[in-house]
């Protein structure tokens with residue numbers, strides 16, 4: 640069934656939605672995005688995603704789209720128009736189209752940003768088989784650029800990482816730089832050792848996950864010990880358990896890294912508990 644999508648102020652059937660071939664997200668990956676999950680027709684962590692979008696735009700000196708203050712209403716309207724019970728809303732802002740290809744940014748008084756949103760329906764999103772069974776990851780070199788804190792649409796390398804994982808019979812890849820894990824291809828990475836949750840501290844090296852912020856807050860509130868520091872891939876393979884967080888997965892246990900089982904190779908208690916707490920608490924504050 641055709642979705643209704645949003646493009647620059649209009650709600651359109653997906654087959655009628657169009658942007659220019661000169662759009663800078665298409666030619667230069669000059670765009671940023673957000674993915675917000677929907678559970679029970681409500682938006683999870685919307686304010687966090689909006690705040691990060693604003694930060695991404697500022698860091699790239701990109702104008703806010705005119706409809707920035709209407710984004711909550713636009714998200715809600717798309718949920719309604721597409722009858723989304725559970726799923727995701729994808730939002731992308733690009734620097735727009737100057738009607739030609741040029742490395743130099745166009746004049747922002749003349750060229751306005753492109754704003755696109757669409758829904759992805761995922762019935763039962765909070766009850767996926769991967770959450771019960773856990774996922775297997777491989778490790779790959781992190782060869783991405785140095786501003787991974789900005790949520791840009793340059794996703795070729797993460798996409799290649801996901802394909803390498805698939806080829807190896809796994810679900811995802813953890814990226815490693817100078818021996819230390821940065822993050823997953825589309826999620827933040829954690830290990831658990833002797834009950835302590837260890838995850839890399841925030842910097843330009845990783846995306847500042849909205850789910851990460853919430854999960855660490857809930858973990859601390861539940862008196863769990865959290866240490867924000869880099870960990871090596873060897874330390875990860877010797878951990879009791881592992882997990883990842885993102886808006887689309889919430890918390891997924893990691894049960895294997897490069898063929899090495901973590902603990903007994905089944906989802907660990909800390910990951911399971913954090914998933915429960917995250918879903919319970921974020922549903923309470925969903926809007």
Ligand code: PDD
Nearest residue numbers: 674824825826827846848849850885886
């Ligand atoms: N990915 N790290 C990377 C590289 C990511 O792409 C993502 C999110 C995260 C987790 O961030 P958050 O908790 O705010 O979703 C961490 C989204 C879901 C995606 O690209 O589909």
